[in-house]
Amino acid sequence: MSAVPAPHDGATESGPTEQSATALPARDQAGALRSEILSPVTLARTVDRIAHQILERHGEDDIVLLGIPTRGVHLARRLAGRLATFAGPSAGRISVGSLDITLYRDDLRRHPPRALEETSLPDDGIDNAVVVLVDDVLYSGRTVRAALDALRDHGRPRIVQLAVLVDRGHRQLPIRADYVGKNIPTAFTDDVAVRMVETDGVDSVDLVRRDAGGPVSGAARPTAGSDRR
Ligand SMILES: O=P(O)(O)OC[C@H]1O[C@H](OP(=O)(O)OP(=O)(O)O)[C@H](O)[C@@H]1O
Numbered sequence: 385m386s387a388v389p390a391p392h393d394g395a396t397e398s399g400p401t402e403q404s405a406t407a408l409p410a411r412d413q414a415g416a417l418r419s420e421i422l423s424p425v426t427l428a429r430t431v432d433r434i435a436h437q438i439l440e441r442h443g444e445d446d447i448v449l450l451g452i453p454t455r456g457v458h459l460a461r462r463l464a465g466r467l468a469t470f471a472g473p474s475a476g477r478i479s480v481g482s483l484d485i486t487l488y489r490d491d492l493r494r495h496p497p498r499a500l501e502e503t504s505l506p507d508d509g510i511d512n513a514v515v516v517l518v519d520d521v522l523y524s525g526r527t528v529r530a531a532l533d534a535l536r537d538h539g540r541p542r543i544v545q546l547a548v549l550v551d552r553g554h555r556q557l558p559i560r561a562d563y564v565g566k567n568i569p570t571a572f573t574d575d576v577a578v579r580m581v582e583t584d585g586v587d588s589v590d591l592v593r594r595d596a597g598g599p600v601s602g603a604a605r606p607t608a609g610s611d612r613r
């Protein structure tokens with residue numbers, strides 16, 4: 385757990401190469417249509433916007449950003465770096481860590497065991513802190529539900545908020561994000577593929593449409609009881 389994170393040294397700091405903002409959907413090798421939702425540039429801007437929004441609401445509080453593995457952890461680190469950059473002189477302490485939710489998932493009995501991830505919290509804990517959970521995609525809400533359960537075993541924050549890069553809808557639980565990078569209408573059969581330099585060598589968010597006979601844009605009606613896993 386780092387108390388004063390170094391600014392992310394990737395796209396946000398150095399300024400990524402500007403890409404076409406109008407990339408057309410392309411069919412991948414599996415026949416799915418893949419359309420770009422965020423480029424490296426727009427992803428970096430989105431992280432910056434969320435950082436500003438967090439500061440607007442909690443600029444003088446001590447903030448603990450907890451990323452949910454996998455990519456939520458890297459997103460939390462980037463956000464922490466940008467918060468540190470944008471924070472004013474009266475800013476509180478900004479900490480960043482990670483929260484493993486593996487043992488709190490509600491589908492443990494339906495799927496093969498998953499490897500445990502790292503949980504890393506501030507040395508002085510999370511009691512009375514403003515905790516912002518960070519994840520890349522919000523979909524059914526079950527991951528966030530698990531994160532809230534995991535958090536309860538570590539302390540009692542003053543406030544818990546949620547920041548996500550993408551909200552793709554189709555919630556199965558009464559959960560919403562406080563900070564949303566981008567709302568993307570999706571069909572159940574779609575996938576929102578987030579790639580980050582730290583894990584994938586590139587920053588991008590794509591909408592992958594598998595029943596690729598129809599148009600790529602626009603939402604499809606959800607059917608009840610979807611389980612992506
Ligand atoms: O709202 P939900 O339906 O729970 O879906 C969102 C979660 O799904 C993905 O994680 P995944 O479990 O695929 O693991 P990963 O982050 O390691 O890719 C994503 O990173 C979110 O954590």
Ligand SMILES: O=c1cc[nH]c(=O)[nH]1
Nearest residue numbers: 521523574575576577
């Ligand atoms: O489309 C989705 C849904 C959940 N998690 C993802 O990463 N993508």
